[in-house]
Amino acid sequence: MSGEDNLLRLVEAEESDENNYHLQDQVGFILRKAHQRHVALFASHIGDLTPPQFAALAKLHDIGETSQNQLGMLIAMDAATVKGVIDRLKARGLVEVSKHEVDKRRLLVNLTPEGREAIERLIPLARTITEETLAPLTAKEAATFLRLLAKLA
Amino acid sequence: MSGEDNLLRLVEAEESDENNYHLQDQVGFILRKAHQRHVALFASHIGDLTPPQFAALAKLHDIGETSQNQLGMLIAMDAATVKGVIDRLKARGLVEVSKHEVDKRRLLVNLTPEGREAIERLIPLARTITEETLAPLTAKEAATFLRLLAKLA
DNA sequence: CTGATATCATTTGCATACGAATGAATTTGA
DNA sequence: TCAAATTCATTCGTATGCAAATGATATCAG
Numbered sequence: 204m205s206g207e208d209n210l211l212r213l214v215e216a217e218e219s220d221e222n223n224y225h226l227q228d229q230v231g232f233i234l235r236k237a238h239q240r241h242v243a244l245f246a247s248h249i250g251d252l253t254p255p256q257f258a259a260l261a262k263l264h265d266i267g268e269t270s271q272n273q274l275g276m277l278i279a280m281d282a283a284t285v286k287g288v289i290d291r292l293k294a295r296g297l298v299e300v301s302k303h304e305v306d307k308r309r310l311l312v313n314l315t316p317e318g319r320e321a322i323e324r325l326i327p328l329a330r331t332i333t334e335e336t337l338a339p340l341t342a343k344e345a346a347t348f349l350r351l352l353a354k355l356a
Numbered sequence: 357m358s359g360e361d362n363l364l365r366l367v368e369a370e371e372s373d374e375n376n377y378h379l380q381d382q383v384g385f386i387l388r389k390a391h392q393r394h395v396a397l398f399a400s401h402i403g404d405l406t407p408p409q410f411a412a413l414a415k416l417h418d419i420g421e422t423s424q425n426q427l428g429m430l431i432a433m434d435a436a437t438v439k440g441v442i443d444r445l446k447a448r449g450l451v452e453v454s455k456h457e458v459d460k461r462r463l464l465v466n467l468t469p470e471g472r473e474a475i476e477r478l479i480p481l482a483r484t485i486t487e488e489t490l491a492p493l494t495a496k497e498a499a500t501f502l503r504l505l506a507k508l509a
Numbered sequence: 510c511t512g513a514t515a516t517c518a519t520t521t522g523c524a525t526a527c528g529a530a531t532g533a534a535t536t537t538g539a
Numbered sequence: 540t541c542a543a544a545t546t547c548a549t550t551c552g553t554a555t556g557c558a559a560a561t562g563a564t565a566t567c568a569g
Contacts (some may be wrong), residue, residue: 224479226414226431230489230502231394231407236432236509238391239556241384246557254384255525261379272547278379279389282548284526291524308534308547326377336383339507348504349383354492355501356389392526399527408555425517435518437556444554461517461564 241336248328248335252321255280255288257329260297260314260322268313270303297321394489401481401488405474408433408441410482413450413467413475421466423456450474 226232245254252260258278263269266277275285289312292298297318303309314322337345379385398407405413411431416422419430428438442465445451450471456462467475490498 224414224418224482226411226418228502229482229486230505231398231485232411232432233502233505233509234387234391234394235407237505238387239432240509241387242556245384253524254388258379258385261377265377265379270547279385279392280525281527283528283550284524286549287525306535306547310548329377329382332384333382336387336508340504344504344507347500348508349381349386351493351497351501351504352383352386352390354497355489356386356393395526406554423517433555434557436520436558437554439519440555459517459565463518 241332244335245332248332249325252325255284256292257322257325259285259288259292260318261326261329263298263312263314264319264322268311270309271300271312272309274312292318394485397488398485401485402478405478408437409445410475410478412438412441412445413471414479414482416451416465416467417472417475421464423462424453424465425462427465445471 242254245257249257255278259274262274262277269277271285271289272282274289275282278285280288289298289300293300296315298312299315301311301313303311337348340348395407398410402410408431412427415427415430422430424438424442425435427442428435431438433441442451442453446453449468451465452468454464454466456464490501493501
């Protein structure tokens with residue numbers, strides 16, 4: 204096969220690195236898969252609560268009563284999404300809501316005693332999930348990864 | 357304030373690093389936010405296609421006709437999810453489906469000419485999206501990040 | 510050859526996730 | 540002060556994402 208033939212093959216089959224788009228190398232695609240893996244790990248340890256539900260309970264445990272909107276800000280959910288999450292936690296008796304006395308637009312959300320018991324029981328499991336998610340990395344790699352990931356988020 | 361008072365405050369308020377759980381430092385939470393940011397960037401450049409839809413078209417462009425199930429494997433979607441994605445792409449005329457002649461269980465999926473035109477037009481935009489997603493990192497950091505992220509995914 | 514097993518696709522149900530529109534309440538600014 | 544702009548929450552529509560159940564087809568094992 205001549206050099207021209209090789210060049211022709213490259214061009215026609217788009218095999219050169221510059222012309223060929225590799226989905227599996229794109230940051231967005233790998234980010235989506237890494238996120239999927241984490242969610243699956245989470246579900247394997249905490250089957251009756253989703254990561255967003257856990258995030259809501261953990262944040263309420265951390266900061267105490269707050270408005271639904273403010274909670275959404277803190278756990279990176281828009282208003283429509285946080286409403287659904289809180290509705291489901293409320294239906295299960297893990298949070299309770301009340302009207303803000305002064306600002307009647309606001310809906311205050313707080314843990315119930317059951318919610319507090321649940322989140323305190325689950326936090327150790329969450330630490331395990333974090334460890335397992337990072338298990339493919341060495342401690343040093345994990346620290347580097349978290350630093351860079353935080354810059355992207 | 358005495359030393360005992362300080363210790364007491366630490367214990368009661370759970371302010372020690374070991375007792376306090378910081379949601380915003382957990383890899384799962386940051387992973388979710390980084391993914392959200394990428395999806396938003398994607399939408400700002402490619403408004404009429406979602407990342408999963410783009411992934412399906414890009415993979416079909418890469419490997420040609422394949423079964424719906426096989427495509428799902430390649431783009432990390434379960435059977436139920438990939439069906440919805442393909443249904444919507446089909447409704448827009450970007451892919452077409454046909455029965456496998458031998459194995460009657462399989463549904464073959466392929467790009468239409470319109471789908472091919474679309475994905476070839478969009479791939480340059482996807483490269484830009486990848487660049488913008490990684491923009492907070494230096495080139496060296498981005499390479500490190502992608503290497504570690506791939507180990508997690 | 511045939512019953513057990515496995516694979517492919519579909520459907521249902523539930524849970525994010527977000528844009529857009531809406532209504533109620535509050536804050537701002539001229 | 541009071542009309543305009545903003546904020547908070549809700550609702551609707553669309554799109555993943557996955558578990559579980561189901562039906563059709565194909566493969567395997569005895």
